[in-house]
Amino acid sequence: MVVKTIEKSVDLNAIDIDDDRYRISGASGIQSIVESIRNIGLINFPILEEKTSGSYRIVCGFKRVIACRRLSMPSIPCRVVNSGCSKIECLKLAVTDNTVTSMPGLLEEARAITKLRALCDHDDDLPRIAGTLGMNVNMPLAEKYGVLCRLPAQLQQLVEDDVLSMKIAIDLFMLDRKTAHAIAGLFESLRPTASHQKELISSLRAISALRDIPVAELLTAAPLIGIITNDNLDRKRRIQLLRAALRKMRYPHISRFEASFSQNLKKMGLPQGVSLHAPRDFESPVYTFAVNFENIDELRQKADLLKKFSETNELIAILKREIEDT
Amino acid sequence: MKLKIRKVYIDRAVADYSETAEICTRIGGTVEYTGDIQSVFRRINAYKDPISAGKHLLLITRNRGDFIRTCPGTAQYTCCNYQILHIGSYCCMDCAYCILQAYFHPPLLTFFVNHNDMKNALENLFSSPGMYRVGTGEFTDSLIWEDIYPLAPGLIRKFAGRNNAVLELKTKTASVEHLLGLEHMSNTIMSWSLNTEMVIATQERGTASLDDRINAAAVCQADGYPVAFHFDPMIWYEGCEADYDQVVEALFRRVDPSGIVWISLGSFRFMPPLKEIMEKRFPRSSIVHGEFIRGLDGKMRYFKPLRIRLYQSIVDRIRRFAPDVTLYFCMEDDEVWGRVLGHTPADYGGLPKILDKSAIRHCKLA
Numbered sequence: 001m002v003v004k005t006i007e008k009s010v011d012l013n014a015i016d017i018d019d020d021r022y023r024i025s026g027a028s029g030i031q032s033i034v035e036s037i038r039n040i041g042l043i044n045f046p047i048l049e050e051k052t053s054g055s056y057r058i059v060c061g062f063k064r065v066i067a068c069r070r071l072s073m074p075s076i077p078c079r080v081v082n083s084g085c086s087k088i089e090c091l092k093l094a095v096t097d098n099t100v101t102s103m104p105g106l107l108e109e110a111r112a113i114t115k116l117r118a119l120c121d122h123d124d125d126l127p128r129i130a131g132t133l134g135m136n137v138n139m140p141l142a143e144k145y146g147v148l149c150r151l152p153a154q155l156q157q158l159v160e161d162d163v164l165s166m167k168i169a170i171d172l173f174m175l176d177r178k179t180a181h182a183i184a185g186l187f188e189s190l191r192p193t194a195s196h197q198k199e200l201i202s203s204l205r206a207i208s209a210l211r212d213i214p215v216a217e218l219l220t221a222a223p224l225i226g227i228i229t230n231d232n233l234d235r236k237r238r239i240q241l242l243r244a245a246l247r248k249m250r251y252p253h254i255s256r257f258e259a260s261f262s263q264n265l266k267k268m269g270l271p272q273g274v275s276l277h278a279p280r281d282f283e284s285p286v287y288t289f290a291v292n293f294e295n296i297d298e299l300r301q302k303a304d305l306l307k308k309f310s311e312t313n314e315l316i317a318i319l320k321r322e323i324e325d326t
Numbered sequence: 327m328k329l330k331i332r333k334v335y336i337d338r339a340v341a342d343y344s345e346t347a348e349i350c351t352r353i354g355g356t357v358e359y360t361g362d363i364q365s366v367f368r369r370i371n372a373y374k375d376p377i378s379a380g381k382h383l384l385l386i387t388r389n390r391g392d393f394i395r396t397c398p399g400t401a402q403y404t405c406c407n408y409q410i411l412h413i414g415s416y417c418c419m420d421c422a423y424c425i426l427q428a429y430f431h432p433p434l435l436t437f438f439v440n441h442n443d444m445k446n447a448l449e450n451l452f453s454s455p456g457m458y459r460v461g462t463g464e465f466t467d468s469l470i471w472e473d474i475y476p477l478a479p480g481l482i483r484k485f486a487g488r489n490n491a492v493l494e495l496k497t498k499t500a501s502v503e504h505l506l507g508l509e510h511m512s513n514t515i516m517s518w519s520l521n522t523e524m525v526i527a528t529q530e531r532g533t534a535s536l537d538d539r540i541n542a543a544a545v546c547q548a549d550g551y552p553v554a555f556h557f558d559p560m561i562w563y564e565g566c567e568a569d570y571d572q573v574v575e576a577l578f579r580r581v582d583p584s585g586i587v588w589i590s591l592g593s594f595r596f597m598p599p600l601k602e603i604m605e606k607r608f609p610r611s612s613i614v615h616g617e618f619i620r621g622l623d624g625k626m627r628y629f630k631p632l633r634i635r636l637y638q639s640i641v642d643r644i645r646r647f648a649p650d651v652t653l654y655f656c657m658e659d660d661e662v663w664g665r666v667l668g669h670t671p672a673d674y675g676g677l678p679k680i681l682d683k684s685a686i687r688h689c690k691l692a
Contacts, residue, residue: 205615206612206615207615209612209615210612210615250615251617251629252617253617253629253631253632254617254619254629257629257631281619281620281629281630282619282629282630282631283619283621283622283627283630284622285659285660285661321630321631321634321665322631322635323629323631323632323634323635
């Protein structure tokens with residue numbers, strides 16, 4: 001169905017910019033539109049819907065209307081949709097306009113899908129209707145988009161700025177507000193990769209549960225605060241130290257055991273070409289000595305060394321697998 | 327520990343079984359007859375929390391598979407080769423660590439009533455060569471069904487006097503009065519899963535207290551039953567070793583070690599999908615945040631040196647009270663056996679042999 005509109009000049013004060021029924025775009029990039037309108041004028045007229053109160057609701061062109069207000073224009077040319085245009089037709093206009101005038105980001109797509117879903121008679125209709133507008137969506141994704149739209153502004157902004165993935169943002173939203181806020185702040189300042197974010201959230205939550213200390217308190221106490229706020233270290237180094245500190249807190253026995261293994265290994269002083277490998281997570285009882293050699297003499301020499309190593313206290317300690325108290 | 331059933335689904339295939347009729351006289355809740363069990367499963371899966379819902383819904387049906395199955399051990403760790411008598415599935419108690427939450431899709435209290443098939447399966451077993459340790463406590467608790475159908479007395483009588491089979495009834499309940507005075511002939515081992523007061527209070531919702539379990543064991547022992555205990559899953563937390571010591575002391579204050587067929591030890595382990603379920607259903611439980619590694623069988627288990635330390639501590643305490651009791655590990659490797667008990671199962675012919683021998687001695691098999 002082609003939506004019919006009429007062109008008319010509309011008083012800017014009559015446009016309700018707080019009515020975001022059809023709003024898809026965020027708030028970024030308005031200043032460049034202000035400059036464009038100042039220099040060239042308003043090329044694409046916003047599309048409005050007349051409300052029963054006589055004021056107008058924006059269908060397309062939120063940023064343009066705001067830019068015109070900033071330029072103190074009293075009225076602007078607009079296209080007003082026919083009064084018989086349904087909500088879903090207006091929303092389709094908004095989505096299409098957003099797609100053709102800009103490259104929609106994740107949040108914009110999420111808003112478009114969530115608003116479309118609210119106007120569909122049945123959820124089953126959503127993938128088909130979204131498809132006609134160039135968006136591929138299934139219901140699990142639509143659910144996630146719905147959550148994304150309900151996120152607090154801080155988290156939405158971090159998703160928009162590519163600091164957080166949608167999944168991580170949703171995971172944070174599932175936590176209590178203080179915890180989510182504290183972790184989001186940490187990620188905003190350190191900008192770890194998605195996999196590091198996942199690891200950090202998991203570690204912080206586990207330590208918090210084990211020690212019965214809120215995450216926000218953990219992050220503002222030693223040793224973590226000293227790492228997070230150490231301006232002498234670059235971002236990557238701080239992330240590395242933070243991960244190491246969290247691992248020690250999360251797995252105290254394993255960390256000490258690994259450290260003790262490394263110390264013993266170092267004390268053994270294995271020569272180049274001979275290495276000792278622990279089983280994964282020290283679960284299997286089988287350790288492996290790897291020996292590089294080029295000829296029989298070298299092999300014999302290293303075999304003698306292996307015999308010597310097998311009698312060292314360090315190897316005996318390694319194989320004992322005794323655990324120290326934390 | 328009583329079943330609190332809100333709705334009973336009766337498989338039309340068992341609608342006229344005498345067992346079904348008996349259950350119906352003992353149980354409340356609305357009844358729905360169904361010819362389509364899958365549709366029941368779909369309805370339960372549609373609940374917001376099917377795992378909790380399934381604890382109040384009962385399906386009465388027939389066991390269409392084998393009544394007797396071998397315990398599904400893994401190659402990497404030593405299994406006891408127990409025979410599972412599959413009487414039903416799921417549980418009305420609610421333990422945070424329970425694997426049954428993730429094992430059944432959906433989890434639903436299910437009781438099998440084709441007891442003639444079960445009896446035939448048992449007769450076949452009794453007439454087969456070999457020694458069999460049979461238990462009903464793998465897919466459910468052995469005694470939760472007694473209020474709706476007194477299955478245990480019949481099984482106890484069925485096993486009485488057999489010379490190649492023992493029955494182990496494993497439970498976290500304490501209602502054993504109806505089992506006293508039966509002609510069990512020592513062929514039934516009454517066994518309890520034990521844990522620290524802290525674990526019982528925080529992780530085992532709806533189970534009998536430690537005192538009640540130990541008292542029930544003492545009562546059964548006085549009635550001539552051989553008894554057994556399972557410290558499984560042992561859970562590591564700050565101070566846990568002292569707490570397990572207290573459990574051991576409490577146990578031996580009431581129970582004579584000479585009448586204990588075996589004590590098993592196992593530490594908390596779980597398939598990774600259980601973690602999410604536990605976090606969702608038991609948000610205040612921190613046991614999923616232990617120092618776990620992925621074991622050789624894919625299950626998460628405590629770091630091995632930690633397991634060894636935990637076992638060494640409890641074995642040391644048990645040995646003080648019961649130097650000769652048969653101790654074994656559920657799903658551990660030779661290294662753990664050697665370091666904690668000083669021998670491997672192979673030193674004594676393998677774990678099944680060790681347990682058979684103890685069963686033969688305590689259950690007085692000919």
